Each structure stands twice: as C-alpha cells, then as structure tokens.
Amino acid sequence: MNMFLLGIDGLPRWMWQQFANSGVMPHSQQLLKTGTLVPMKSALPEVSSAAWASIVTGENSGGHNVFGFTDLMDGSYTLGFTSSRTFRSKPFWAREGAGPSLILNVPQTYPAQPMPGMLVSGFVALDLKRAVHPPEELAWLESIGYAVDADMSLVEKGKQKFVDELHRVMAARCQALHHHWNREPWQNIMFVFTGTDRLNHYLWEDYEDTTSPFHQTFLDYYHEVDHQIGRILERLDDDVTLAAVSDHGFARQRMSVNLNCLLAENGFLRLKESQRPSYIDMLPETKAFAMDPGRIYLHRQGRYPGGTVAADEAESLMQQLTTFFQNASVNGQPIASEVIRGKDVYSGPFAHRAPDLIVMAAKDIALSGRVNLSELVETTRINGKHTYEESSFFVRGERLGKIPADMKVENVLDVVMPRQSQLVSRAA
Incomplete structure (x- = not known):
C-alpha cells in the first residue's frame, strides 16, 4: 500500500x-x-x-x-x-x-x-x-x-x-x-x-x-x-x-441568520408571492441573492434569465453589499467577520461560476441561504458551526x-x- x-x-x-x-x-x-x-x-x-x-x-x-x-x-x-x-x-x-x-x-x-x-x-x-x-x-x-x-x-x-x-x-x-x-x-x-x-x-x-x-x-x-x-x-x-x-473546524453556534431574508428586508432581493418560494420567484428588481452558507451572487444580466445587473454596475454594487454586510447586525450582534470577493480567492476554468462575494460568519453566528423569507433568525437544534x-x-x-x-x-x-x-x- x-x-x-x-x-x-x-x-x-x-x-x-x-x-x-x-x-x-x-x-x-x-x-x-x-x-x-x-x-x-x-x-x-x-x-x-x-x-x-x-x-x-x-x-x-x-x-x-x-x-x-x-x-x-x-x-x-x-x-x-x-x-x-x-x-x-x-x-x-x-x-x-x-x-x-x-x-x-x-x-x-x-x-x-x-x-x-x-x-x-x-x-x-x-x-x-x-x-x-x-x-x-x-x-x-x-x-x-x-x-x-x-x-x-x-x-x-x-x-x-x-x-x-x-x-x-x-x-x-x-x-x-x-x-x-x-x-x-x-x-x-x-x-x-x-x-x-x-x-x-x-x-x-x-x-x-x-x-x-x-x-x-x-x-x-x-x-x-x-x-x-x-x-x-x-x-x-x-x-x-x-x-x-x-x-x-468547529465552534459554538448561537444564532442562524437567513441572508436572503436580510437582503429582502433591505431592498436587494424581491420575490413574487409564492406558497413555496424558490429562486425562480426572483423578480427583475432583485440585485443580489444568497446561497448556503454565505455565497452572494449578483443578479447579473446574461448569467440569469431575469438578471438586470449590468457589468458596469457590478463594482459599485459589490462595494455597497460589502459595506452592508460588514455593518449588518441582528439582535445586536454583528453577523460578518469578513466579506471576501470571489475573484480574489478562486482560480481555474470554473472560477467564473463562483459567488461574487463570500460573507464569513462572525463569532457565534451561522449563515443560511434559504429562500423561505419567513424567519430572519432561523429555528434550529444545531448548536455547533463550521469554521x-x-x-x-x-x-x-x-x-x-x-x-x-x-x-x-x-x-x-x-x-x-x-x-x-x-x-x-x-x-x-
């Protein structure tokens, strides 16, 4: 062997x-x-x-x-x-x-x-x-x-x-x-x-x-x-x-925050009414959306069927989102320790499929990308998170x-x- x-x-x-x-x-x-x-x-x-x-x-x-x-x-x-x-x-x-x-x-x-x-x-x-x-x-x-x-x-x-x-x-x-x-x-x-x-x-x-x-x-x-x-x-x-x-690694989790809910509350994500919301329900006004656990994607023209974010808008929007997540708090707790640009950390033939931003969770916080917007703070039995x-x-x-x-x-x-x-x- x-x-x-x-x-x-x-x-x-x-x-x-x-x-x-x-x-x-x-x-x-x-x-x-x-x-x-x-x-x-x-x-x-x-x-x-x-x-x-x-x-x-x-x-x-x-x-x-x-x-x-x-x-x-x-x-x-x-x-x-x-x-x-x-x-x-x-x-x-x-x-x-x-x-x-x-x-x-x-x-x-x-x-x-x-x-x-x-x-x-x-x-x-x-x-x-x-x-x-x-x-x-x-x-x-x-x-x-x-x-x-x-x-x-x-x-x-x-x-x-x-x-x-x-x-x-x-x-x-x-x-x-x-x-x-x-x-x-x-x-x-x-x-x-x-x-x-x-x-x-x-x-x-x-x-x-x-x-x-x-x-x-x-x-x-x-x-x-x-x-x-x-x-x-x-x-x-x-x-x-x-x-x-x-x-x-692993660490304590005390709160799970739904990033799509946060984006929706602050005007970055718009969904049409649906009993079981999914990504297909995103309206053209959507600027950005999240996927588990902290992946943020711009709703880009050309990448998504209803995408409206033009290439010349992307930089300013990423700056806006970076500042937004860096300053965001839920129940008095900051949710992000760092916001990283995908283009800075991925390399290879599929790097173009990467998230535009990666939100790294703050201490005690886990991040979710569920499209169900009913809970900003999600109910879960999980009390340990990845690091x-x-x-x-x-x-x-x-x-x-x-x-x-x-x-x-x-x-x-x-x-x-x-x-x-x-x-x-x-x-x-």
Missing part, C-alpha cells in the same frame, strides 16, 4: 491535540508523536462538499467546480444538488497510475462512479444502491446494515438516541473497512469518519458545558473514534504514507511534499502525493 488517507469530518486541530493530550484519544496521542500536525484552512466558504472535493482533487472550487451542496444550473434558476458528476477535476483514485483503491464514505462522491477498485459514497447519498461500485458489493453491505448516513430525524427523539445511531453507523462502516481491506492489495485507502461532524453540530453545547449530562457522551464518542483509529494503525506498515485530515480556520492536517511518511506555511485543503495532495500532483499539473 502506498497511502492511507483518513478523514475525520469536522475535527478541529486544537481539539484533536487537546483530546490526545488529555487521554480521551490515547491512540491519537501516540500517532501525533510520529508525524506533523498543523492547522489547515477549509474551502471558501467552509462547506463540506467543496472542502472534500478540494482534498481529493488538489484544486480549489474554481478548478473542481463544487462551490456548495447546491447550485443553480447555468443560465437558469433551477436548483440542483452537486454530486460526483459536478466534479470537473479527477479525484486522485481515478487518475492514471493510481492503482486499485478502496474509497469508503468520502462525501461528495455520490453516485459512485466507475474506478479501479471499490467505492462507497459518503453524504449526500440518496440511495445505497447507487452509492456502491462495483454494484455486486451491495448485498454484503446491506447484510451488515451499512448506512450512507445516520438517521438525522433521531435528533428529535433525544440526544442519546441520536448518539446511539452515530455509534451504530460508525461500527458498520468500520466493519466494512476491515472486511474489504483484507480482500485486495490496495494501493490507496481513504476512509472518512463523518459522525464527528454530526456530533459536533448537535452536541457542541454539551462539549462546552462540562456539567451537561451529555458532556461525557460527547467525549465517549471521540474515544470510540480513537479506538477505531488504533485498529487502523495496527494494520499499517511503517512505510505507508499516512495522512489524516478534517474538512473544517474556516483550524481544520486538521496530519502526515507521516517519506517522499512527502513540503507543507505550506498557509496550509489549505487544496494543498493536501501536493504534500501526500507530490509526484502524482506534479504529473497532473504538467498534463494540465
């Missing part, structure tokens, strides 16, 4: 180090002594679909074409989910010379595409049947109760039932990993824990509150993740490149590339597979 790439969705670098030092994750304590752990920056905005796409392709969103979980189809107001078919850059396992690979539970890989080896898609996956390549592996996965995602509705039945579900799903995924690991001499394996992200979203308040009855529940889940990391480490030879990554800073990047091995001082998700392959990254760069 050449490489094992381990994903731990949503695990902040500082938390991993803290849990390793405190004994919550003892196998990680030993692991981190054998290589290098650094903070890494997520995708912009810090959404899992774009971040995992960057990790496995080595490109930013302008290169791989994934900017979020949803996007509008070109030249229309039709909203669609992004998927493996959205990729315009090959993931490392699909590239010439990669060899047979085992790829399990990597987000943004649904539906499963033909590749040399085996792949089981991670979220968002609608149907296990279409998440498995080759399809003949489906029956065994079904026999062990393999799930493409946890049953999120169990949150409504209580935190303990929800965490029990996260444990059940993780156990089946780990069973699948070790079962299939034994069957082939894989050149590469990538396996992602995604229950950590789910846990962080709904129990972050319990992690911060050491008196909470679910504080230990939170720690116990990470202890079990660490136990599974230990099982993986036992099987890896010393000459295998081992990298471990998370797609974003751009403090993703985790760990690596040990030989023949590695240099870790950049400003490590980002799109740099992962340059470090762990520098020769392949160089060959792809030359071919491009």
Whole structure:
C-alpha cells in the first residue's frame, strides 16, 4: 500500500491535540508523536462538499467546480444538488497510475462512479444502491446494515438516541473497512469518519458545558473514534504514507441568520408571492441573492434569465453589499467577520461560476441561504458551526511534499502525493 488517507469530518486541530493530550484519544496521542500536525484552512466558504472535493482533487472550487451542496444550473434558476458528476477535476483514485483503491464514505462522491477498485459514497447519498461500485458489493453491505448516513430525524427523539445511531453507523462502516481491506492489495485507502461532524453540530453545547449530562457522551464518542483509529494503525506498515485530515473546524453556534431574508428586508432581493418560494420567484428588481452558507451572487444580466445587473454596475454594487454586510447586525450582534470577493480567492476554468462575494460568519453566528423569507433568525437544534480556520492536517511518511506555511485543503495532495500532483499539473 502506498497511502492511507483518513478523514475525520469536522475535527478541529486544537481539539484533536487537546483530546490526545488529555487521554480521551490515547491512540491519537501516540500517532501525533510520529508525524506533523498543523492547522489547515477549509474551502471558501467552509462547506463540506467543496472542502472534500478540494482534498481529493488538489484544486480549489474554481478548478473542481463544487462551490456548495447546491447550485443553480447555468443560465437558469433551477436548483440542483452537486454530486460526483459536478466534479470537473479527477479525484486522485481515478487518475492514471493510481492503482486499485478502496474509497469508503468520502462525501461528495455520490453516485459512485466507475474506478479501479471499490467505492462507497459518503453524504449526500440518496440511495445505497447507487452509492456502491462495483454494484455486486451491495448485498454484503446491506447484510451488515451499512448506512450512507445516520438517521438525522433521531435528533428529535433525544440526544442519546441520536448518539446511539452515530455509534451504530460508525461500527458498520468500520466493519466494512476491515472486511474489504483484507480482500485486495490496495494501493490507496481513504476512509472518512463523518459522525464527528454530526456530533459536533448537535452536541457542541454539551462539549462546552462540562456539567451537561451529555458532556461525557460527547467525549465517549471521540474515544470510540480513537479506538477505531488504533485498529487502523495496527494494520499499517511503517512505510505507508499516512495522512489524516478534517474538512473544517468547529465552534459554538448561537444564532442562524437567513441572508436572503436580510437582503429582502433591505431592498436587494424581491420575490413574487409564492406558497413555496424558490429562486425562480426572483423578480427583475432583485440585485443580489444568497446561497448556503454565505455565497452572494449578483443578479447579473446574461448569467440569469431575469438578471438586470449590468457589468458596469457590478463594482459599485459589490462595494455597497460589502459595506452592508460588514455593518449588518441582528439582535445586536454583528453577523460578518469578513466579506471576501470571489475573484480574489478562486482560480481555474470554473472560477467564473463562483459567488461574487463570500460573507464569513462572525463569532457565534451561522449563515443560511434559504429562500423561505419567513424567519430572519432561523429555528434550529444545531448548536455547533463550521469554521474556516483550524481544520486538521496530519502526515507521516517519506517522499512527502513540503507543507505550506498557509496550509489549505487544496494543498493536501501536493504534500501526500507530490509526484502524482506534479504529473497532473504538467498534463494540465
């Protein structure tokens, strides 16, 4: 085997180090002594679909074409989910010379595409049947109760039932990993824990509150993740490149603000009356609209069927919107820490599809792009949010590339597979 790439969705670098030092994750304590752990920056905005796409392709969103979980189809107001078919850059396992690979539970890989080896898609996956390549592996996965995602509705039945579900799903995924690991001499394996992200979203308040009855529940889940990391480490030879990554950091969420509602209240967005509002209901007077989590698009002539923002208006409108978001507050709290121009951060053949602005959320604030304008402050059980800073990047091995001082998700392959990254760069 050449490489094992381990994903731990949503695990902040500082938390991993803290849990390793405190004994919550003892196998990680030993692991981190054998290589290098650094903070890494997520995708912009810090959404899992774009971040995992960057990790496995080595490109930013302008290169791989994934900017979020949803996007509008070109030249229309039709909203669609992004998927493996959205990729315009090959993931490392699909590239010439990669060899047979085992790829399990990597987000943004649904539906499963033909590749040399085996792949089981991670979220968002609608149907296990279409998440498995080759399809003949489906029956065994079904026999062990393999799930493409946890049953999120169990949150409504209580935190303990929800965490029990996260444990059940993780156990089946780990069973699948070790079962299939034994069957082939894989050149590469990538396996992602995604229950950590789910846990962080709904129990972050319990992690911060050491008196909470679910504080230990939170720690116990990470202890079990660490136990599974230990099982993986036992099987890896010393000459295998081992990298471990998370797609974003995490922090407390106390309020979720609907940016489209804010834009509408201040005259930038106009919708016609509708029982179920969507982007197709935007009136020509609309100047700008939002998509999750903080993507702002000008309603440009030529880009959208009813767009009215002319090219010579765009600069002044972006300046106006930047000032607006920088000064905006809800319930006395600033909503933005920074407003970034898309053209300054995206590069590649699909950079023209990027948002015009990216609003980075302020402390304690999450940003939404829902088109339902009934709530400025959204009701949600989520109490933990993604952060751009403090993703985790760990690596040990030989023949590695240099870790950049400003490590980002799109740099992962340059470090762990520098020769392949160089060959792809030359071919491009």
